[in-house]
Amino acid sequence: MQLTQFVHRSLRASPEAVMTISDGRVRTCRESVDRITRLAGGLQTLGLRTGDRVAILASNSDYYHEVLLACWWFGAVASPVNSRWSTAEITYALKDSGSTVLLVDENFASVGSALLEACPGLTTVVYCGNDRVPDGMLDYERVIAEATPVDDLRVGGDTLALLLYTGGTTGVPKGVMISHQALMASALGTLAAGGVAISNGTNLAVNPLFHIAGIVGWLAQSLMGGTQVFVPNFSPPTFLQAVDRYRPTTVGLVPTMLQMLVSYEDSTAYDLSSVKILRYGASPISPTLLGQVMHMFPNSSFAQGYGMTETAHISMLSPADHLEGGDLLRSAGRALPHCEVKIVDPAGAELPPGEVGEIVTFGSHVMLGYWNKPKETAEVLRGGWMHTGDAGYLDARGYLFIVDRIKDMIVTGGENVYSTEVENALAQHESVAACSVIGLPDTRWGERVHAVIVLRPGFDGDTEELRAHVKTLIAGYKSPRTFQFVDALPLSAAGKVLKRDLRCNAT
Incomplete structure (x- = not known):
């Protein structure tokens, strides 16, 4: 291919x-x-x-x-x-x-x-x-x-x-x-599942093309023929004007964008009836927000994709699944036709339905490996299966439910943020004695980056200074949105920070 x-x-x-x-x-x-x-x-x-x-x-x-x-x-x-x-x-x-x-x-x-x-x-x-x-x-x-x-x-x-x-x-x-094969397999498998592109339709390419989701969405419509309308940057008025003017049949958005759209006061002034398929994914979405979006796009069917850069799309919650509703809307759908998905324990043994373990996937959609990183490649491709680092379970019908991120990855506004990156940046500020970073639920961003910090003696917690410091070292969207100052971080017997305790006590 x-x-x-x-x-x-x-x-x-x-x-x-x-x-x-x-x-x-x-x-x-x-x-x-x-x-x-x-x-x-x-x-x-x-x-x-x-x-x-x-x-x-x-x-x-x-x-x-x-x-x-x-x-x-x-x-x-x-x-x-x-x-x-x-x-x-x-x-x-x-x-x-x-x-x-x-x-x-x-x-x-x-x-x-x-x-x-x-x-x-x-x-x-x-x-x-x-x-x-x-x-x-x-x-x-x-x-x-x-x-x-x-x-x-x-x-x-x-x-x-x-x-x-x-x-x-x-x-x-x-x-x-x-x-080539991996990207084509993912696009074709997604199309085979149905409900992501229309033959000779028009795709509004608003998800950035440096993201795998944006590339797969662009490629899926390209394989079906039709037109690509490119939107350089997302904002509610820019998006709504483009839909009203160019009459796209398919669009792909992340929940943060959807939250901004439903909150935009002038959204009813635009004709959104052309949209027949709305794809979403990349971060958690609340049932309330999904209901609002369905009301906003009354002529559209909905499809949620789950995957990662290393695998592109793994599973999909199809338009038919959305119509079934209920608890199914909390799932990430079923494995797509081009791949296999299973749940394994730390030893690699497959777990039965309902038991939580690591999500792994096998198929031609999986990456070749990490560039110049053979050790990291061997670690995640153990036994030929891509180990996602996400924890979840499969129900009796094969629907995938994601319950946590083993790697402590935070998904904020559709962007992946690794806590270690933020912690390393914070630790370089003179006022920080110790810190830990977690993701907390956020109605606008899906999750927000939250920093828990132990200050050095004699320093005050200047959140704006800390935020500005982080932005000099890593991308702005990775900088903490909220801070919490504590006397000590909770540690396990092995000296590791207990992030589950931080989440329970977050303020």
Whole structure:
């Protein structure tokens, strides 16, 4: 399986159909494919070859669409960068991946210049924005215009296609290696389950394309033909205006976005009747919020996806499941057709229905491993099964219920935050003697980052100073939203912080 297959199919079936809409630009399939083939040729003239990594730091747009496909066209590895990361985190990812070419848009031009200086291996920055091309960068449109189209190498199978960086318990990002086959298997399995895309429909791509959920949603609709409408950044008015104007049939959102939409006072002024499928996931959602969203999108069916960067989609709560309602709405649905899911104890033995253990999954959707991290790869892929680090159970009908996160991962606003990263940042402040970070339920963000701190003698708990300090080291969304100051942290006999006690006593 190759990720460029749908491009050839669409070109044969409907060359003059609109493929992308972005920032007022409307491009047909024929126009898009011409640009993709030229961009692939242009990237090769920059010295890139099969297997080389191409980093992308940009908001959603038709340019992002073209870059992903151009990379796969000649066998390069696309490495989308989390645009919410700090410069230090981005620098680490670029150095670790060995990316030599970086594409940035107008939102990240200044960062691009800084990265060019900070990363010795980064030789070229290509500007794919709407403003004047900054000094020291190449013009994206000129690269395309001056290039000769190249043939699709039709690279696929287990060949590396994506390198997505995700946070880790060690405090540094890990590069997740995703093959052509893995991404295609996840997209096709999700489509086979039904209720995630409509043939020749219109997808509103609002989930960021540096997230696996955004990429799978984009790919699923692409495999079904139709149009991609790109929304660069989410806000209630921007989203609602796009739905009203472009009449998408499918959208994908995270619960934080949904909470913002139902709280937006002018939402009834927009026509949302075109939406036939609403996909959601990435963090917990309350039954109350889900009910409000269903009322807001009366013509839509709903599908909830569960997965992770290392696996893409694992399970889905289908539209039919949503109609059944009740306790089923608390589940993450059933395993998708392309994969297996089971619950195991610490020794790896499979547990019966109803018993809580670690969620593991097997299939062609699983990552190849972590980039340059063989030890960590071997640990999570024990016995060929991906160990998710999430705790849950399967009921008698095979529905998956997630009850906790073994790795202490916090999901806030659809973003993954690892407590160790935040703890390491807090510990570098002079006032902090000891600290521990947990996730607490939050009506807006799904979960919020909550820090419990023991202060050094003579210091006061200045929460704004601590929050600002953390933001200098890691991404702003990882900074604690709430703080609690205590005399001592609860410890086990082995000296480990008892986070369950912190959750029970959180204020």
